[in-house]
Amino acid sequence: MKKLRFKLYKPVAIIALAAGILGLNACTKNFEQYNTDNTGLTEEELKPDFNNIGGFFPQIQSSIYFNFNNTTADYQLQQNLIGDVYSGYMMPPNNFRGNINNMTYSLVDDWNGSAFALAYNNVMAPIYEVRRRGAAVSAPEFWAIALILKVEAMHRVTDIYGPIPYSSYGTGGTTSAYDKQEDVYTRFFKELDTAVTSLNTYMTQHPGVSLFSKFDMLYGGDYKQWVKFANSLRLRLAVRISGVAPAKAQAEAEKALNPANGGVMEITRDNANISGFGLKHPLFTIIASWTDNAMNASMESFLVGYNDPRLPKYFDHAKAYPGTYKGIRIGSLVEAKPAYNGYSVPAYAENKTFKATTPLQVMTAAEVWFLRAEAALNGWNNAGGTPGELYEKGMRASFSQWDADPLAVNNYVADNTSKPIDYVDPRAAANNHAAMTNITIKWDEGADKKTKLERIITQKWIAIYPEGQEAWSEFRRTGYPKLFPVVNNYSNNTINTDIQIRRINFPAAEYTSNKAEVLKAIQLLGPGAQDNGGVRLWWDIPH
Template identity: 40%
Template sequence: MKYNKFLTILLASGLLGIAVACTDNFESDNRNKTGFDSELQEYDFQKYLLKFEIIQTGIYYNYDWGEGKNWTFQIAQNLGQDMFSGYFHDFNQAFNDKNSVYALNDGWTSTHWSYNYSYIMPEVQKCEQINVDQPALLAVTQILKVELMHRVADCYGPLVYSKFGQEGDNVDDLKTAYTQFFADLENGITALQKFIKENPGVEPYKDADLLTPNKTLAEWVKFGNSLRLRLAMRVANVDKTLATEQARKSFTLGEFLEEPGEVIAVSTAGGYTNPLGEINKSWGEVFMGATMESVLTGYDDPRTAKYYDKASGQVITWKDDSGEHTLPQLFDYANTYKGVPQGTGLLSADQRYRECSKSTISQSTNAILMTAAEVWFLRAEAALRGISTESPKECYETGVRTSFNQWGAGGVDAYLQSSAIPANYKDPFDSKFDMTALITTTPNWADANGTEEQFEKIMTQKWLAMYPEGNEAWTEQRRTGYPKLFKVKVNNSGGAIDTDIMIRRLPYPSTLATSNPTQYSSLTRALGGADNGGTRLWWDAGKNNF
């Protein structure tokens, strides 16, 4: 980490009922970027597009409001959701006495909430107002709003969404929020379809589009419809009627992300830098998680080299007043794929994992939000639940093939016939951190023992295919229980989080209780449990209901 501010509690906005004033400088910043004064903006259609960059770069958070970039993403996602998903872990033990061992750091866990409400959601509201007479741009705004805020809802629970900007009790419980998510997606998709039909070849959003590969409204229809299916499956364990209704709307429309190149991601082509890549390549703080090592190496997965570099495995030495010291290794792990376990509770000066496998993601890697592979696994789940008439097996295997193609990995035919299982984790320094693999299923669909194991295969491969987007991966792991992640060795939550059940959510910013006690009371009441990391969210049923 680069700044001491990471260890402080970030200011959480208590003014969620209004568009907060700290975004006022954005408009001048963006005018400077475009080089147009107000008259030319109006003439060149720019005034309708100015807000979109802020919103899109705010989803996978890397918006610079004057305090620098990248560090915000690290505390908003990388030291939380990315780690809890099993994808990554920071080698630096100086920061692993906090979230890693469930002693949740409020200054970190607050950030995803605080910055979206302080900076991004007000811009969404302004964008809706500006584009009220621009149906295509308003439709894109609605889809973007859902993509932005369902991520917040899935981390914290009840939130301010449908009544954002209103006075009084403006909190939505999760069912209400999801119902509004579906309504906004329906409105956005329908409006785009109408616009495309009435204005063939017209692409008013092209100059502002940072997310779709070819910058077309047709791709936004696919994205919106795919997002609808994602959220439909999210609620399938707790509200089958709602899930079935929304999923069938998706299948009736039939427009999905399907091909390997159909990836929704924040593009780095125009100056956006991937914050995960900066933390990884420049700061050297993004390492393979232990569960990822177990699954990828156990399966001998050809995507492993696409996701992570091999460990350098160099012998770790240091000097102090008593002389030079060497950290003993139990075995040579150089040139292997070696992950970092969560929750070791090691002392802050311990850097034993610094020569393990790092991520391959760089500053110029597009920041993935949704892939066609993910959508195929969503379709596999819908078929398994009897919501569609597709074949679960065919959708599952197409999802695996699509992911392999997306990453340029070969050997998919052999992989889909493989009977390999995940490997046990062997710690190179201390055997007390060794862990037996909890996952016993294989990539081969044919050997599944019933519906639950078929579902486990779908979700395990989906988890692999969603890499490196840890926010969504953690959400799906909590919803389904798959993949079965390694558990923390040290739990310093004070009993708030059960080691076996694992962390279920992020607490609300602590400052809300004093800055806006009425709203905080509404949020916790709608949550229906203690405001800590152990309370399950509405869609988190604790079991899979087929």
Template identity: 35%
Template sequence: MKQMKRSYKSISLALLVTVAAGAYSCTDNFEEINTNKTKLTSLDESGTENAFAAAQYRSIQASWQTYQSLFADLQGQYFANIAQNFASDRNVMVGNWLNGAWNGFYGTAVPALLGVLENTGPGGKYENAGKFAIANIWKVYMYLPRTDYWGPIPYSKVGSGEASVPYDSQESIYKDFLATLKTSTATLEGLKGSTVFGTVDQIYAGDVNKWILFANTLRLRIAMRMSKVEPALAKTEAEAAVAGGTLATNADDAFLKVNANSFNPMNQATAWNEFRMSAAMESVLKGYSDPRISKYYAPVPGTVNTFKGLRNGYTQGQLEAPENKANATSNVADAFLPAVQASNPFAIMYTSEAYFLKAEGVLKGWNMGTGTAKEFYEKGIETAFKQWGIADATVISSYINGTTPPAALADFSKTPALSDIPVKFSTDPAKQLEQIITQKWLANYPNGHEAWAEYRRTGYPKLYARINSENPDTPKDAVLRRTPFVIGEQQTNAAAVTDAITKLGGEDKSSTRLWWDKP
């Protein structure tokens, strides 16, 4: 982590662009690049705003393949791997991929954000309370999945100039997240109706009202995540978030705008032909006759309406079976193909999630405003359908009242149905939680980070065991709980990593539970 000691102060915006272009493919010369004394040492006001745009994009784009596609998307079982030489679907913690993912985030996204925070914060050269608040909200969003991968990570001291950057415990990070969101929304409440950043903000074009809703929904998500380990605090934070107002209609959905220069990384990655529809998604979407199946995935080549997934964890030999090959399984839908990578916006957060979080909150006895768990659940489904252009009230009603369970599959492994729950809301509270999380899983597609995190937290949906695991710490029928600390950090920031393991509360293994991940 030594390369982070001078983050931002020695990196100009132009240099950040250069680093972003190559950080995930080659990071050997990052230290040299980061200390180049011929580069600018500060950002002007325009550069500060552009740095916010860079932080938004790079926190999504940096190492998307090696960070999300090859780990979270497979662990959350939106997809299964078909690339024979890729072992992460068999629970192998491929070190160079994770190292690249770490460097992509800390080497490109974080420096840009630090520039914004330093310049717009109290005493900053371009002090602006609204910009500082929104930048802090985005900081929480971009750090959340990182701590949910590793647990303790460098956070509070990043950019401080220290030679060895310490790791914060996940507990302290989560609590800082909540405090940051509370403070930031309070600031923005005084700026309601105004615009901050303008079109430089690639999500809401600076709409303060939308950022308040986004921040409160993010606060609700975080509170729910920690609800087992800190139930009282989680309840307080969740109720405050709902009282402040969460995402309410599809007009509030958060999407990152893209163009030819800042394209959708998922669309780009589909050209590499590495993953296909998972068996878990096939079982649920088919069993529920879910019309979103064609929005998410494409029919098997040469067919009109045949969708086929495959199990996670096949060996190289099993992937050779004709029915598991690329031309016999469902790729992503056309909206996720490379041809539209410059026009398909990247999904950040859907409004439907707010309703599913509220539904679960009601089950916990939290004050989630006016509505029952059933009402919030059904509103979540309705909102999710409309997000994908399915607005026919009859179709939505029929789905909500569906009584069929997920389907058994006539596949290579003769896979049974994923679960026995229907869509129609049960009178059994235990079934209700499974239904809420299963529908949230469907609605959050293709956000694998949330799918994996919520699966670890709740055990839902009841995802399939892997066919094979090559990780002795996480056998095929076990849940991968985290990713180990990266080799680059062990080599350059060893003392901090050693301390981080004590903060983790267990061995540096994929089987060690995170702070919030309690049985």
């Protein structure tokens, strides 16, 4: 049995009490023993001001999008070469592995196990240790935040793979059973219940007190903001399951939107962003130093077609084609660098959106307004307005977040003529494709429900950039926005080009260390399911 080692921080002076990462081949093992290297400070000596448990939180928070210790390559594998690509946000100008890679649906296991391993090693393991040290009793407000972070991190994992080890984690033994995704989501909602109740109770009993502030990379110790985040996260997950479990979805959404529970995100200040403790935004390195990222053709189609004022904040102009924005279509047979390096890249040189010091975006008020718009479209209570009103508030919240001109947003929401444009690749005509939709921006109350949903999701997709994992999940759930299909599909007929990729297969290391449970997990995907990228998750029903 491997012993887990952690990086534990003591505020003011950062003191490393432990280092190292548990290998992927043990990341779903259950754990009998946890330890840290002794460098002179015992757990007892760290207990004042809760340093013995609070010291784990920088690792947990900076591992949601993994850049713990600024190991950018891990983020590239966990997020950038999965969600960011499949969401239609980005496309590398790099012919990794001779174009036999994720972008052409030839899934690379050495890449795709990272999201699994990083979450268990750097989120689940330290949270387990926080629990082992008694936080649920001695510091319930710390434990509440741990639960919120756990749900945020692990819903990303289950939305990549499907079934995951969750309820059995840390219960002893040498293997971990996988839970079906429905059961994982049920636990998410229960954990958010505990978190919100604990924080609201703590604030009532200890007004103005926040011992978590010196460990907090999101809200500086503001528990009211954590409650809003938890409620907003509940709403996101509720809407996610609305197609497969409508009654449960409605109940959870109405709970999230009930003002008595503490509210949801509404303004830019409420946004969940991670920063501090020396954390750097990995996209800056990937773009500026590695030249491994570019605009996706789908983003060009929508943002250029809509004359979107946020476009210069999202991407730089294409150096090879001055005065234009130019993306790369997923699955293009990209030539070796620097062939496509002159295409648009996420904005780092012109408006400098992505700097080393830019916080990492987790969730925004704009997303929540669009979730509320969909809730109203579904006829759920507590949404706080009509679908059209909430849809417009989502756009306005996004423009506010990106410091756009108020006049620009007025013109934007009233635009009923601009449409996505065709894609033309000046280097390879084989990559050209007609626009996938003619959806306009302005709300049309007379449109059918399907068209209204397309508007809501399309604008939400634009607003939550650059969070590609969430955008990919929403594309799979709804079919919107309508993204360009892959040019070259090397999946050996396991992924349908038009339906597009639905999940990532379980890591090869799990077949080595936990094979019996992985084989059971495949059956949890559905009758006759295979472990490949063409299989739909529980909430991903055909539309």
